[in-house]
Amino acid sequence: MGLPPYATIPQRIWYYAFRVICALIFIFLITPILVIIPLSFNAQDFFTYTPGMLRLDPDAYSLKHYQDFFSNNEWQRSLKNSLIIAPIATIISVSLGTLAAIGLSQSHVPFKGTIMAILISPMIVPLIISATGMFFFYSDLGNFMENTLGMGKNFVGYVKVVLAHAVLGIPFVIITVTATLVGFDRSLTRAAANMGADPVTTFFRIQMPLILPGVISGGLFAFITSFDEVVVVLFVGSAGQKTLPWQMFTGLREQISPTILAVATILVVVSIALLTVVELLRRRSERLRGMSPT
């Protein structure tokens, strides 16, 4: 890279033109996300910039959409639902997924390819098809649980959505954890066994701390999958399980209020935080495996 001193004029022009093109593409990538942040402080109930906002008039800005988000029952209920569903789904996919990933990384696994394909399939099948299949399945299962087992309607609704989201998160856990296990030094577990540790102790004291970064980033992926998911919850859940993305989706379709933009801004801040965590974990994991100098 860098422009050599002997470059001809067309080469110079192309060098700078290319940089301008790349800058424009980066602007295309980032602008939509940045544009909504000031708009969420709009004092008016519009989806657009008012003349006052462009003049940077302090009166044109306000926190009222944030107030609305934190005081409106609909939004608060949907936030609560998201915060119930996503963590439980994540715990299910991480615990089952980690175990299976450890199993898959052993040297002799029969039908490894088929098993892997089945476990990854929730990521490959388009969401609309998963949602259609689950819609039929979970309405039957829900009827069975309500009528035969006599469970509460609301509880059954949560169970359905949590199970559906757990399945969607599993491929991400499998992929990240198996990737971490590739660099795992097997002689460490043998050494532990040699010194008298039983398999459970070996797992929790030796293997788990070393693969933890992979497990956590898999868990974050599973969490964000559930937290950001609309299609399946729209099909499987009922009004009692309305999640935050669902509420945003209805809001966008009917264009009710710029509160959506306040929520969007909060979510952008959350995703920046998550991105930072994943990046730090990735670096830590590489350092632990001695793949990059500290």
Next chain:
Amino acid sequence: MSALTENSTDNGVMMAADGTPLKRSLARALRRQKLRALMLIAPLLIFVLLTFIFPIGSMLFRSVENDIVANTLPETVAVLGRWDASKGELPDEEVYAAFVRDMVVAVEAKQHTRLGTRLNYESTGMSSMFRQSGRKMKKIDPETDGPFKEKLIDIHKGWGDIETWKTLQTHSGLYTSGYFLNAVDAQKTHEGFAWQPEEKQILLKLFWRTLVMSMVITGSCIALGYPIAWLLANVSARNANLLLILVLLPFWTSLLVRTSAWKVMLQQNGVINEVLVWIGLVPDAERLILINNQFGTIVAMTHILLPFMILPMYSVMQTIQPSYLRAAKSLGATNWTAFWRVYFPQSVPGIGAGSILVFILSIGYYITPEIVGGTKGVFISNRIAYHISSSLNWGLAAALGTILLIVVLALYWAYDRIVGIDNVKLG
């Protein structure tokens, strides 16, 4: 110990410490190891099979399942099977009597409206015919009030139409190809197969539009992603990490946030139109229509899927040696020749991986087209959602889903052949 040595020399078989042949002992250890691995995988595998693979399978089954006619009208179906429609005559009294007996039971169980809805997909008007006949059927006693042929035709003249009975006969099987034919704008008829009337032919067009728009989106992702991936692979590692954040931030941002952002950008009073008016490129009265059409869907989805193109391209380009380019240039190649003949061919796997990923993702997209696509910019998935939640024609929804699934699995198979599933990288 001496016995062991003697033993192994006698038969020429190696022995383990416990006296079993080494071969068997090893095989047992291997079997145990396999079993332990499977035990670890089993809970998840069962969970996924039960709550994912099985539901998808039952969706496939639902797209051919058609037991409602035979279950609701068992006697009629049995008798009607002997009727020969090609003679052009109405069925006998026997069929009408069986039909009345079946209908009285069905009306009692309130099943006749469901059957009417089912048959309405095949021939419009059936639904209201079943509803109206059902109401009047309550007054008829199947034991004493015969003969029924005239009575039924009095109740609704549709029962005197030979086409009604043909439809019933055609769709009396337990399994049907009807939904799949509907999904490609055709219809299962008594003679076998016919195209839908012109004005009802929308699904093939929608499949075609989904494919074309996905290709356009993939193409624009390649055009925008290639320069960025090249830049990332050719600047210093520190700068690459900084620029990578600009790619990963949209990747990590909620899909709905990005979709709402595009709604804000593209509206009539949106950011893009305001800026264009302010610069003076577009007069205030003639603001561009950027949303609720195909343009809106393409722009928003290109933005949303671009990181999925850049990341695989970047990981491939990282492995291309810069010295090859220098070598080509020192041998006299111009910049363009060096790029086109040396660099580009090596980056093709990255383009292939990214393209298939973006294409698979985009043909199944639902949320973004629903919000920014209006009526002209929607995909086949929006139609599936419509049939699930509004028209309640679940068989057709399942058939459309099955076709889409087959296309995606074929593409996925290609992806596995070209890239290998183990090379899927996240972030």
